[in-house]
Amino acid sequence: MLTSSKHRIKTLLSIPLVVIAFLFLGCDSESQEAPEPLAAQLEANASPNRPNTALHNRVLADIRSATARYHRIGAAMADGYVPFSPCVSHPTLGGMGYHYVKSNLVDGELDPRRPEALLYEPEKNGRMRLVGVEFIIRADEWEGSGTPVLGTQEFDVYIDSDNNPLPFDNYQLHAWVWKHNPSGMHFPFNPTVSCEFATEPTE
Secondary structure, rough: HHHHHHHHHHHHHOOOOOHHHHHHOOOOOOOOOOOHHHHHHHHHHHHEEEEEOHHHHHHHHHHHHHHHHHOOOOHHHOOOEEOOOOOEOOOOOEEEEEEEEOOOOOOOOOOOOOOEEEEEEOOOOOOEEEEEEEEEEEEEEEEEEOEEEOEEEOOOOEOOOOOOOOOOOOOEEOOOOOOOOOOOOOOOOEOOOOOOOOOOOOO
């Protein structure tokens, strides 16, 4: 999430989630575009600096399997995910899209099959496309040793950080399991994700 979004997100945290949901319910429910094959994304992300291990690829496949039903936003909201942020983008790095967050998962636990946030990209036809997920772990509740690790990938650390977009110390990790990210599977911004068709001001 962008540093410039910090104040907006803190404000959203103070609003009941049911109220936030109504701000975004004008968006249509799902994309008709077929998801990209995971194998193609893994191959595209492989490089000398981004090796893909069998363990890590299994974790990514597990995340994708667990979130496949959330291509329908209605299914995501029925499971407790609600709109949390405006459409997040960066002028040069790319976008993140809308964050739909399940608040009771934002704790000190890491479960690859239960990401705290789902990332949706607005499309020209008014529908929303599931493009990735984000894991968020509260640092004050994390009981693991050192920085959390998903598969073989360490989380980004937001502890005593001026760039922390949330009002508590945390660890975050994006996983672009539904849309290829040329910058890397876990880079926060995806240059192929755009907020061009967002229905409200972007951050």
